[in-house]
Amino acid sequence: MIADTIEVADYLRERFRQDRILLFGHSWGSYLGIQVAAAAPDRFLAYVGMAQIAHQLRSEVMARNSMIEAYRARGDTRMAEQLEAAPVTMEDGTSDTWMRIRDRAMHGIGAGHMRNMTSVVTGIFLPMWQIRAYTLIDKINIWRGKIWSRPFFWDVLLHDDLGARLNEFDIPIYFFIGRHDLTANPELTRAYFDAIEAPVKGLYVFENSAHSPLFEEPQRARDILLQDVLHHAVRLSDEE
Structure with missing residues (x-):
């Protein structure tokens, strides 16, 4: 890739x-x-990350700890207990339980893809179907690709x-x-x-912003790209 x-x-x-x-x-x-x-610096003006x-594995461990603390602080003991029952460790990696609850828990405290996004379905999946630049098969293949690729990329990325x-x-x-x-x-x-x-x-x-500053604070992002980058x-x- x-x-x-x-x-x-x-x-x-x-x-x-x-x-x-x-x-x-x-x-x-x-x-x-x-x-x-x-690998190829001669092709690029700059890199923006x-x-x-x-x-990433260390980030997942830190995310779980932060979310447990946040849900405890707001009095949501049910979610806090669900997170506590979803282990993530540097030794054993991410559990299936953690992967099932992770996105929902992040979006519940405004720490997911965007501060005001409540779920991947309403925030990304459904809006994507309205983008005219993508063909129908493009829209289907985006999600097919995400499902297909995770087993190949996730463990490598994590560690x-x-x-x-x-x-x-x-x-x-x-x-x-x-x-x-x-x-x-x-x-x-x-x-x-x-x-x-x-x-x-x-x-x-x-x-x-949470995970997507370019979309959450677009004016500042544009200013940085034009004036600095x-x-x-x-x-x-x-x-x-």
Whole structure:
């Protein structure tokens, strides 16, 4: 998939007559994207990682602990007990029970895909069917692909500590972090950012976002892309 992404980048560079283009990865795409940035820096102006993954299994453990605490604090003992009965450990990974309850619990406290999203079904699945750019078969295959690919990618993603093996880059690196994100833990993303060496690097915390700052705070995201990323600057960065 790294090689496929590079080939798509080459196609886009040729089609739009650009020597370098911007590489933007979100969530699982950030896991792929940052590896592409390391493998083929000559194709890209910069790399932007939104909800950048660093070490996903550790993030899952931290998410479970945070959610148990949050549901206890709001008095929802039923959900807290369900989470306590859904183990996630660094030794044994994620349980089936955890994977069944994970998204619902995150969205219940505004820490899932977006702060105001209550479920994947109403927030992503149904709206996707209204997008005219996708054909009917495209819309079906998106979800077929998600179901088919999980057994191949999930365990690899979970156990890969990117900070331990991938922290030197030849292009500018920018991270967009949602303050309330429990899918890709902001603390882990920040620690990964601190360990990175790059010609320019900028970290941006979106205070009113969870997992998707570009969609939750679009104006600020656009300002950063236009004022900082395209000019290799860090004027708006929270880590300037």
